[in-house]
Amino acid sequence: MPTVILDPGHGTDTYENGGGKGVKVGGKVYEEHDFNSDVALRIEKILKTHGVKVVFSQNPYSKDVSLTSRTNLAKRIIPNMFISIHANAGASSVEGICVFAWENATNSNRMADLVVKHMKADGIKTHGNGRHYSMLNSWTNLHITRELAKVNLPGVLIEHGFMTSKSDFENIFGKYSNSYRQKCAVADSKAILEYLGIKYKGEATTQQKPKEEKEVENAIIINSVNDYPAAELLAEKLGCSIYPSKNAYKKSQNKVKHIYVVGGNKDGVQADKVTLLAGPDRLTTYGEVKKAL
Ligand SMILES: [Zn+2]
CATH class of the missing domain: 3.40.50.12090 (Rossmann fold)
Incomplete structure:
Protein backbone atom coordinates (compact mmCIF):
# COMPACT_ATOMS: atom_id res chain seq x y z
CA MET A 1 0.00 0.00 0.00
CA PRO A 2 1.58 3.33 -0.99
CA THR A 3 2.07 5.80 1.85
CA VAL A 4 1.74 9.57 1.61
CA ILE A 5 2.70 11.98 4.37
CA LEU A 6 0.42 15.01 4.54
CA ASP A 7 2.04 17.98 6.23
CA PRO A 8 -0.42 20.73 7.23
CA GLY A 9 1.95 23.66 7.66
CA HIS A 10 2.37 25.52 11.00
CA GLY A 11 -0.09 25.23 13.93
CA THR A 12 -3.18 26.74 15.48
CA ASP A 13 -0.89 29.06 17.47
CA THR A 14 1.45 30.34 14.78
CA TYR A 15 -0.15 33.69 14.03
CA GLU A 16 -0.96 34.81 17.56
CA ASN A 17 2.43 33.69 18.89
CA GLY A 18 4.23 36.01 16.55
CA GLY A 19 5.00 33.56 13.78
CA GLY A 20 2.79 35.63 11.50
CA LYS A 21 1.51 32.56 9.70
CA GLY A 22 -1.94 33.78 8.88
CA VAL A 23 -3.66 37.12 8.35
CA LYS A 24 -5.73 39.55 10.34
CA VAL A 25 -8.71 40.89 8.45
CA GLY A 26 -11.36 43.10 10.01
CA GLY A 27 -9.82 42.52 13.46
CA LYS A 28 -10.15 38.75 13.11
CA VAL A 29 -7.18 36.38 12.98
CA TYR A 30 -7.23 33.74 10.26
CA GLU A 31 -4.61 31.10 11.03
CA GLU A 32 -2.97 29.65 7.94
CA HIS A 33 -2.92 26.29 9.74
CA ASP A 34 -6.73 26.10 9.77
CA PHE A 35 -6.80 26.27 5.99
CA ASN A 36 -3.87 23.84 5.69
CA SER A 37 -5.59 21.36 8.05
CA ASP A 38 -8.91 21.45 6.23
CA VAL A 39 -7.27 20.84 2.85
CA ALA A 40 -5.16 18.03 4.35
CA LEU A 41 -8.22 16.28 5.79
CA ARG A 42 -10.03 16.59 2.46
CA ILE A 43 -7.03 15.07 0.65
CA GLU A 44 -6.85 12.29 3.24
CA LYS A 45 -10.47 11.38 2.56
CA ILE A 46 -9.90 11.12 -1.19
CA LEU A 47 -6.62 9.20 -0.91
CA LYS A 48 -8.10 6.69 1.52
CA THR A 49 -10.87 5.77 -0.91
CA HIS A 50 -8.11 5.03 -3.42
CA GLY A 51 -6.24 2.65 -1.11
CA VAL A 52 -3.47 5.07 -0.17
CA LYS A 53 -2.24 5.13 3.40
CA VAL A 54 -2.04 8.62 4.88
CA VAL A 55 0.22 9.70 7.74
CA PHE A 56 0.15 13.22 9.18
CA SER A 57 3.43 14.94 10.04
CA GLN A 58 1.51 17.36 12.23
CA ASN A 59 -1.94 16.81 13.65
CA PRO A 60 -4.55 18.92 11.88
CA TYR A 61 -5.95 21.74 14.04
CA SER A 62 -3.27 21.51 16.69
CA LYS A 63 -0.24 23.41 17.93
CA ASP A 64 2.82 23.81 15.77
CA VAL A 65 5.43 21.05 15.68
CA SER A 66 8.99 21.70 14.52
CA LEU A 67 10.05 21.43 10.90
CA THR A 68 12.73 18.94 11.96
CA SER A 69 10.22 16.60 13.56
CA ARG A 70 8.17 16.74 10.34
CA THR A 71 11.08 15.72 8.13
CA ASN A 72 12.41 13.23 10.70
CA LEU A 73 9.07 11.44 10.55
CA ALA A 74 9.50 11.20 6.77
CA LYS A 75 13.00 9.76 7.21
CA ARG A 76 11.57 7.08 9.53
CA ILE A 77 8.51 6.19 7.48
CA ILE A 78 10.00 6.60 3.95
CA PRO A 79 6.72 7.58 2.27
CA ASN A 80 6.11 7.41 -1.47
CA MET A 81 5.34 11.13 -1.39
CA PHE A 82 5.44 14.04 1.09
CA ILE A 83 2.98 16.88 0.55
CA SER A 84 3.44 20.09 2.52
CA ILE A 85 0.25 22.15 2.49
CA HIS A 86 0.41 25.94 2.84
CA ALA A 87 -1.08 29.28 1.86
CA ASN A 88 1.17 32.17 0.93
CA ALA A 89 1.56 35.78 2.07
CA GLY A 90 3.00 38.70 0.14
CA ALA A 91 2.03 41.96 -1.52
CA SER A 92 -1.72 42.47 -1.89
CA SER A 93 -1.46 42.43 -5.69
CA VAL A 94 0.13 38.96 -5.85
CA GLU A 95 -2.10 35.91 -6.22
CA GLY A 96 -2.31 32.30 -7.37
CA ILE A 97 -0.92 28.94 -6.32
CA CYS A 98 2.72 27.89 -6.62
CA VAL A 99 4.56 24.64 -6.01
CA PHE A 100 8.10 24.26 -4.68
CA ALA A 101 10.37 21.31 -5.42
CA TRP A 102 14.11 21.03 -4.83
CA GLU A 103 16.12 21.73 -7.98
CA ASN A 104 17.44 18.53 -9.59
CA ALA A 105 15.18 16.33 -7.45
CA THR A 106 13.64 14.54 -10.40
CA ASN A 107 10.67 12.86 -8.74
CA SER A 108 9.76 15.94 -6.70
CA ASN A 109 9.77 18.07 -9.85
CA ARG A 110 7.64 15.53 -11.69
CA MET A 111 5.17 15.73 -8.80
CA ALA A 112 5.23 19.54 -8.81
CA ASP A 113 4.46 19.57 -12.53
CA LEU A 114 1.51 17.23 -11.94
CA VAL A 115 0.09 19.50 -9.23
CA VAL A 116 0.27 22.52 -11.53
CA LYS A 117 -1.29 20.52 -14.37
CA HIS A 118 -4.29 19.46 -12.27
CA MET A 119 -4.69 22.88 -10.64
CA LYS A 120 -4.84 24.52 -14.07
CA ALA A 121 -7.24 21.87 -15.37
CA ASP A 122 -9.57 22.66 -12.46
CA GLY A 123 -9.45 26.37 -13.24
CA ILE A 124 -7.24 27.41 -10.32
CA LYS A 125 -5.02 30.41 -10.98
CA THR A 126 -1.24 29.99 -10.78
CA HIS A 127 1.34 32.51 -9.59
CA GLY A 128 3.43 32.94 -12.74
CA ASN A 129 3.75 29.47 -14.26
CA GLY A 130 3.01 27.95 -10.86
CA ARG A 131 6.51 26.54 -10.30
CA HIS A 132 9.39 27.51 -8.02
CA TYR A 133 12.68 25.68 -7.72
CA SER A 134 13.99 25.36 -4.17
CA MET A 135 17.76 25.85 -3.89
CA LEU A 136 20.60 26.80 -1.56
CA ASN A 137 21.54 30.47 -1.07
CA SER A 138 18.05 31.63 -2.01
CA TRP A 139 14.76 32.52 -0.35
CA THR A 140 13.52 29.25 -1.82
CA ASN A 141 15.90 27.28 0.45
CA LEU A 142 13.02 25.69 2.39
CA HIS A 143 13.63 23.20 5.19
CA ILE A 144 11.05 20.71 3.94
CA THR A 145 12.16 20.51 0.29
CA ARG A 146 15.86 20.63 1.20
CA GLU A 147 15.83 17.94 3.90
CA LEU A 148 13.72 15.58 1.79
CA ALA A 149 16.07 16.05 -1.18
CA LYS A 150 19.08 15.22 1.00
CA VAL A 151 17.74 11.71 1.57
CA ASN A 152 16.15 11.32 -1.88
CA LEU A 153 12.58 11.41 -0.62
CA PRO A 154 10.11 12.89 -3.12
CA GLY A 155 8.16 15.83 -1.78
CA VAL A 156 6.68 19.20 -2.69
CA LEU A 157 5.49 22.26 -0.83
CA ILE A 158 2.29 23.73 -2.23
CA GLU A 159 1.26 27.33 -1.59
CA HIS A 160 -2.49 27.36 -2.27
CA GLY A 161 -2.82 31.04 -3.14
CA PHE A 162 -2.03 34.24 -1.21
CA MET A 163 -3.93 35.01 2.00
CA THR A 164 -2.90 38.63 1.47
CA SER A 165 -4.68 38.99 -1.87
CA LYS A 166 -8.31 40.10 -1.70
CA SER A 167 -9.56 37.56 -4.21
CA ASP A 168 -7.43 34.68 -2.92
CA PHE A 169 -8.54 35.52 0.65
CA GLU A 170 -12.17 34.95 -0.34
CA ASN A 171 -11.11 31.56 -1.69
CA ILE A 172 -8.91 30.56 1.24
CA PHE A 173 -10.98 31.83 4.18
CA GLY A 174 -13.94 33.77 2.78
CA LYS A 175 -17.18 33.10 1.01
CA TYR A 176 -15.77 30.65 -1.57
CA SER A 177 -13.64 28.69 0.90
CA ASN A 178 -15.70 25.50 0.91
CA SER A 179 -15.57 25.01 -2.86
CA TYR A 180 -12.02 26.34 -3.25
CA ARG A 181 -10.59 24.08 -0.53
CA GLN A 182 -12.29 21.08 -2.10
CA LYS A 183 -10.98 22.03 -5.55
CA CYS A 184 -7.45 22.31 -4.18
CA ALA A 185 -7.77 18.97 -2.38
CA VAL A 186 -9.08 17.29 -5.53
CA ALA A 187 -6.30 18.74 -7.72
CA ASP A 188 -3.62 17.75 -5.17
CA SER A 189 -5.12 14.27 -4.87
CA LYS A 190 -5.33 13.78 -8.64
CA ALA A 191 -1.66 14.73 -8.89
CA ILE A 192 -0.66 12.37 -6.07
CA LEU A 193 -2.65 9.50 -7.59
CA GLU A 194 -1.24 10.10 -11.06
CA TYR A 195 2.26 10.13 -9.55
CA LEU A 196 1.52 6.81 -7.81
CA GLY A 197 0.01 5.31 -10.98
CA ILE A 198 -3.47 4.99 -9.45
CA LYS A 199 -6.55 5.87 -11.51
CA TYR A 200 -8.65 8.68 -10.03
CA LYS A 201 -12.19 7.41 -9.34
CA GLY A 202 -13.85 10.51 -7.95
CA GLU A 203 -14.02 12.32 -4.64
CA ALA A 204 -15.76 9.56 -2.69
CA THR A 205 -16.87 5.98 -3.10
CA THR A 206 -20.46 5.29 -4.11
CA GLN A 207 -21.22 3.52 -0.82
CA GLN A 208 -20.86 6.76 1.11
CA LYS A 209 -24.25 8.30 1.65
CA PRO A 210 -23.96 12.03 2.08
CA LYS A 211 -25.44 13.67 5.18
CA GLU A 212 -25.89 10.32 6.91
CA GLU A 213 -23.75 9.35 9.85
CA LYS A 214 -21.71 6.24 9.36
ZN1 LIG B 1 2.90 28.44 5.36
Whole structure:
Protein backbone atom coordinates (compact mmCIF):
# COMPACT_ATOMS: atom_id res chain seq x y z
CA MET A 1 0.00 0.00 0.00
CA PRO A 2 1.58 3.33 -0.99
CA THR A 3 2.07 5.80 1.85
CA VAL A 4 1.74 9.57 1.61
CA ILE A 5 2.70 11.98 4.37
CA LEU A 6 0.42 15.01 4.54
CA ASP A 7 2.04 17.98 6.23
CA PRO A 8 -0.42 20.73 7.23
CA GLY A 9 1.95 23.66 7.66
CA HIS A 10 2.37 25.52 11.00
CA GLY A 11 -0.09 25.23 13.93
CA THR A 12 -3.18 26.74 15.48
CA ASP A 13 -0.89 29.06 17.47
CA THR A 14 1.45 30.34 14.78
CA TYR A 15 -0.15 33.69 14.03
CA GLU A 16 -0.96 34.81 17.56
CA ASN A 17 2.43 33.69 18.89
CA GLY A 18 4.23 36.01 16.55
CA GLY A 19 5.00 33.56 13.78
CA GLY A 20 2.79 35.63 11.50
CA LYS A 21 1.51 32.56 9.70
CA GLY A 22 -1.94 33.78 8.88
CA VAL A 23 -3.66 37.12 8.35
CA LYS A 24 -5.73 39.55 10.34
CA VAL A 25 -8.71 40.89 8.45
CA GLY A 26 -11.36 43.10 10.01
CA GLY A 27 -9.82 42.52 13.46
CA LYS A 28 -10.15 38.75 13.11
CA VAL A 29 -7.18 36.38 12.98
CA TYR A 30 -7.23 33.74 10.26
CA GLU A 31 -4.61 31.10 11.03
CA GLU A 32 -2.97 29.65 7.94
CA HIS A 33 -2.92 26.29 9.74
CA ASP A 34 -6.73 26.10 9.77
CA PHE A 35 -6.80 26.27 5.99
CA ASN A 36 -3.87 23.84 5.69
CA SER A 37 -5.59 21.36 8.05
CA ASP A 38 -8.91 21.45 6.23
CA VAL A 39 -7.27 20.84 2.85
CA ALA A 40 -5.16 18.03 4.35
CA LEU A 41 -8.22 16.28 5.79
CA ARG A 42 -10.03 16.59 2.46
CA ILE A 43 -7.03 15.07 0.65
CA GLU A 44 -6.85 12.29 3.24
CA LYS A 45 -10.47 11.38 2.56
CA ILE A 46 -9.90 11.12 -1.19
CA LEU A 47 -6.62 9.20 -0.91
CA LYS A 48 -8.10 6.69 1.52
CA THR A 49 -10.87 5.77 -0.91
CA HIS A 50 -8.11 5.03 -3.42
CA GLY A 51 -6.24 2.65 -1.11
CA VAL A 52 -3.47 5.07 -0.17
CA LYS A 53 -2.24 5.13 3.40
CA VAL A 54 -2.04 8.62 4.88
CA VAL A 55 0.22 9.70 7.74
CA PHE A 56 0.15 13.22 9.18
CA SER A 57 3.43 14.94 10.04
CA GLN A 58 1.51 17.36 12.23
CA ASN A 59 -1.94 16.81 13.65
CA PRO A 60 -4.55 18.92 11.88
CA TYR A 61 -5.95 21.74 14.04
CA SER A 62 -3.27 21.51 16.69
CA LYS A 63 -0.24 23.41 17.93
CA ASP A 64 2.82 23.81 15.77
CA VAL A 65 5.43 21.05 15.68
CA SER A 66 8.99 21.70 14.52
CA LEU A 67 10.05 21.43 10.90
CA THR A 68 12.73 18.94 11.96
CA SER A 69 10.22 16.60 13.56
CA ARG A 70 8.17 16.74 10.34
CA THR A 71 11.08 15.72 8.13
CA ASN A 72 12.41 13.23 10.70
CA LEU A 73 9.07 11.44 10.55
CA ALA A 74 9.50 11.20 6.77
CA LYS A 75 13.00 9.76 7.21
CA ARG A 76 11.57 7.08 9.53
CA ILE A 77 8.51 6.19 7.48
CA ILE A 78 10.00 6.60 3.95
CA PRO A 79 6.72 7.58 2.27
CA ASN A 80 6.11 7.41 -1.47
CA MET A 81 5.34 11.13 -1.39
CA PHE A 82 5.44 14.04 1.09
CA ILE A 83 2.98 16.88 0.55
CA SER A 84 3.44 20.09 2.52
CA ILE A 85 0.25 22.15 2.49
CA HIS A 86 0.41 25.94 2.84
CA ALA A 87 -1.08 29.28 1.86
CA ASN A 88 1.17 32.17 0.93
CA ALA A 89 1.56 35.78 2.07
CA GLY A 90 3.00 38.70 0.14
CA ALA A 91 2.03 41.96 -1.52
CA SER A 92 -1.72 42.47 -1.89
CA SER A 93 -1.46 42.43 -5.69
CA VAL A 94 0.13 38.96 -5.85
CA GLU A 95 -2.10 35.91 -6.22
CA GLY A 96 -2.31 32.30 -7.37
CA ILE A 97 -0.92 28.94 -6.32
CA CYS A 98 2.72 27.89 -6.62
CA VAL A 99 4.56 24.64 -6.01
CA PHE A 100 8.10 24.26 -4.68
CA ALA A 101 10.37 21.31 -5.42
CA TRP A 102 14.11 21.03 -4.83
CA GLU A 103 16.12 21.73 -7.98
CA ASN A 104 17.44 18.53 -9.59
CA ALA A 105 15.18 16.33 -7.45
CA THR A 106 13.64 14.54 -10.40
CA ASN A 107 10.67 12.86 -8.74
CA SER A 108 9.76 15.94 -6.70
CA ASN A 109 9.77 18.07 -9.85
CA ARG A 110 7.64 15.53 -11.69
CA MET A 111 5.17 15.73 -8.80
CA ALA A 112 5.23 19.54 -8.81
CA ASP A 113 4.46 19.57 -12.53
CA LEU A 114 1.51 17.23 -11.94
CA VAL A 115 0.09 19.50 -9.23
CA VAL A 116 0.27 22.52 -11.53
CA LYS A 117 -1.29 20.52 -14.37
CA HIS A 118 -4.29 19.46 -12.27
CA MET A 119 -4.69 22.88 -10.64
CA LYS A 120 -4.84 24.52 -14.07
CA ALA A 121 -7.24 21.87 -15.37
CA ASP A 122 -9.57 22.66 -12.46
CA GLY A 123 -9.45 26.37 -13.24
CA ILE A 124 -7.24 27.41 -10.32
CA LYS A 125 -5.02 30.41 -10.98
CA THR A 126 -1.24 29.99 -10.78
CA HIS A 127 1.34 32.51 -9.59
CA GLY A 128 3.43 32.94 -12.74
CA ASN A 129 3.75 29.47 -14.26
CA GLY A 130 3.01 27.95 -10.86
CA ARG A 131 6.51 26.54 -10.30
CA HIS A 132 9.39 27.51 -8.02
CA TYR A 133 12.68 25.68 -7.72
CA SER A 134 13.99 25.36 -4.17
CA MET A 135 17.76 25.85 -3.89
CA LEU A 136 20.60 26.80 -1.56
CA ASN A 137 21.54 30.47 -1.07
CA SER A 138 18.05 31.63 -2.01
CA TRP A 139 14.76 32.52 -0.35
CA THR A 140 13.52 29.25 -1.82
CA ASN A 141 15.90 27.28 0.45
CA LEU A 142 13.02 25.69 2.39
CA HIS A 143 13.63 23.20 5.19
CA ILE A 144 11.05 20.71 3.94
CA THR A 145 12.16 20.51 0.29
CA ARG A 146 15.86 20.63 1.20
CA GLU A 147 15.83 17.94 3.90
CA LEU A 148 13.72 15.58 1.79
CA ALA A 149 16.07 16.05 -1.18
CA LYS A 150 19.08 15.22 1.00
CA VAL A 151 17.74 11.71 1.57
CA ASN A 152 16.15 11.32 -1.88
CA LEU A 153 12.58 11.41 -0.62
CA PRO A 154 10.11 12.89 -3.12
CA GLY A 155 8.16 15.83 -1.78
CA VAL A 156 6.68 19.20 -2.69
CA LEU A 157 5.49 22.26 -0.83
CA ILE A 158 2.29 23.73 -2.23
CA GLU A 159 1.26 27.33 -1.59
CA HIS A 160 -2.49 27.36 -2.27
CA GLY A 161 -2.82 31.04 -3.14
CA PHE A 162 -2.03 34.24 -1.21
CA MET A 163 -3.93 35.01 2.00
CA THR A 164 -2.90 38.63 1.47
CA SER A 165 -4.68 38.99 -1.87
CA LYS A 166 -8.31 40.10 -1.70
CA SER A 167 -9.56 37.56 -4.21
CA ASP A 168 -7.43 34.68 -2.92
CA PHE A 169 -8.54 35.52 0.65
CA GLU A 170 -12.17 34.95 -0.34
CA ASN A 171 -11.11 31.56 -1.69
CA ILE A 172 -8.91 30.56 1.24
CA PHE A 173 -10.98 31.83 4.18
CA GLY A 174 -13.94 33.77 2.78
CA LYS A 175 -17.18 33.10 1.01
CA TYR A 176 -15.77 30.65 -1.57
CA SER A 177 -13.64 28.69 0.90
CA ASN A 178 -15.70 25.50 0.91
CA SER A 179 -15.57 25.01 -2.86
CA TYR A 180 -12.02 26.34 -3.25
CA ARG A 181 -10.59 24.08 -0.53
CA GLN A 182 -12.29 21.08 -2.10
CA LYS A 183 -10.98 22.03 -5.55
CA CYS A 184 -7.45 22.31 -4.18
CA ALA A 185 -7.77 18.97 -2.38
CA VAL A 186 -9.08 17.29 -5.53
CA ALA A 187 -6.30 18.74 -7.72
CA ASP A 188 -3.62 17.75 -5.17
CA SER A 189 -5.12 14.27 -4.87
CA LYS A 190 -5.33 13.78 -8.64
CA ALA A 191 -1.66 14.73 -8.89
CA ILE A 192 -0.66 12.37 -6.07
CA LEU A 193 -2.65 9.50 -7.59
CA GLU A 194 -1.24 10.10 -11.06
CA TYR A 195 2.26 10.13 -9.55
CA LEU A 196 1.52 6.81 -7.81
CA GLY A 197 0.01 5.31 -10.98
CA ILE A 198 -3.47 4.99 -9.45
CA LYS A 199 -6.55 5.87 -11.51
CA TYR A 200 -8.65 8.68 -10.03
CA LYS A 201 -12.19 7.41 -9.34
CA GLY A 202 -13.85 10.51 -7.95
CA GLU A 203 -14.02 12.32 -4.64
CA ALA A 204 -15.76 9.56 -2.69
CA THR A 205 -16.87 5.98 -3.10
CA THR A 206 -20.46 5.29 -4.11
CA GLN A 207 -21.22 3.52 -0.82
CA GLN A 208 -20.86 6.76 1.11
CA LYS A 209 -24.25 8.30 1.65
CA PRO A 210 -23.96 12.03 2.08
CA LYS A 211 -25.44 13.67 5.18
CA GLU A 212 -25.89 10.32 6.91
CA GLU A 213 -23.75 9.35 9.85
CA LYS A 214 -21.71 6.24 9.36
CA GLU A 215 -21.75 3.86 12.29
CA VAL A 216 -18.38 2.35 13.00
CA GLU A 217 -17.45 -0.21 15.65
CA ASN A 218 -13.97 1.00 16.64
CA ALA A 219 -11.69 3.94 15.99
CA ILE A 220 -8.49 5.35 17.42
CA ILE A 221 -7.62 8.94 18.24
CA ILE A 222 -4.07 10.10 18.81
CA ASN A 223 -3.09 13.44 20.26
CA SER A 224 0.51 13.45 19.05
CA VAL A 225 2.33 12.15 15.98
CA ASN A 226 4.71 10.42 18.42
CA ASP A 227 2.02 7.92 19.30
CA TYR A 228 1.35 6.98 15.70
CA PRO A 229 3.45 3.77 15.76
CA ALA A 230 1.59 2.49 18.85
CA ALA A 231 -1.78 3.46 17.36
CA GLU A 232 -0.89 1.69 14.15
CA LEU A 233 -0.36 -1.62 15.97
CA LEU A 234 -3.81 -1.33 17.50
CA ALA A 235 -5.37 -0.22 14.20
CA GLU A 236 -4.04 -3.33 12.50
CA LYS A 237 -5.50 -5.56 15.20
CA LEU A 238 -8.91 -3.86 15.16
CA GLY A 239 -9.00 -3.07 11.45
CA CYS A 240 -10.07 0.49 12.16
CA SER A 241 -9.08 4.08 11.33
CA ILE A 242 -6.75 6.38 13.21
CA TYR A 243 -7.85 9.97 13.66
CA PRO A 244 -4.87 12.32 13.93
CA SER A 245 -6.61 14.51 16.53
CA LYS A 246 -9.82 14.88 18.54
CA ASN A 247 -10.92 17.62 16.19
CA ALA A 248 -10.34 15.45 13.15
CA TYR A 249 -12.63 12.82 14.73
CA LYS A 250 -15.30 15.41 15.52
CA LYS A 251 -15.16 16.77 11.99
CA SER A 252 -15.54 13.29 10.49
CA GLN A 253 -19.11 13.07 11.88
CA ASN A 254 -18.82 9.30 12.07
CA LYS A 255 -20.54 7.61 14.98
CA VAL A 256 -18.07 5.25 16.62
CA LYS A 257 -19.15 2.78 19.32
CA HIS A 258 -15.76 2.30 20.95
CA ILE A 259 -13.04 4.93 20.82
CA TYR A 260 -9.48 4.20 21.88
CA VAL A 261 -7.46 7.30 22.73
CA VAL A 262 -3.74 6.55 22.43
CA GLY A 263 -1.60 9.04 24.33
CA GLY A 264 -2.64 12.32 25.95
CA ASN A 265 -6.09 12.43 27.55
CA LYS A 266 -9.66 11.60 26.60
CA ASP A 267 -11.20 14.95 27.55
CA GLY A 268 -14.08 15.86 25.29
CA VAL A 269 -14.15 12.55 23.41
CA GLN A 270 -17.65 11.09 23.17
CA ALA A 271 -18.66 7.55 22.23
CA ASP A 272 -20.56 4.63 23.83
CA LYS A 273 -17.23 3.51 25.25
CA VAL A 274 -13.97 5.44 25.50
CA THR A 275 -10.72 3.71 26.48
CA LEU A 276 -7.59 5.70 27.26
CA LEU A 277 -4.27 3.97 26.61
CA ALA A 278 -1.67 6.43 27.80
CA GLY A 279 1.28 6.95 30.05
CA PRO A 280 3.45 9.92 31.00
CA ASP A 281 5.67 9.37 27.95
CA ARG A 282 5.68 7.75 24.53
CA LEU A 283 7.24 4.46 25.71
CA THR A 284 4.76 3.93 28.54
CA THR A 285 1.93 4.67 26.13
CA TYR A 286 3.39 2.08 23.76
CA GLY A 287 3.46 -0.40 26.66
CA GLU A 288 -0.20 0.30 27.50
CA VAL A 289 -1.17 -0.38 23.90
CA LYS A 290 0.84 -3.63 23.89
CA LYS A 291 -1.01 -4.77 27.01
CA ALA A 292 -4.35 -4.05 25.37
CA LEU A 293 -3.57 -6.10 22.24
ZN1 LIG B 1 2.90 28.44 5.36
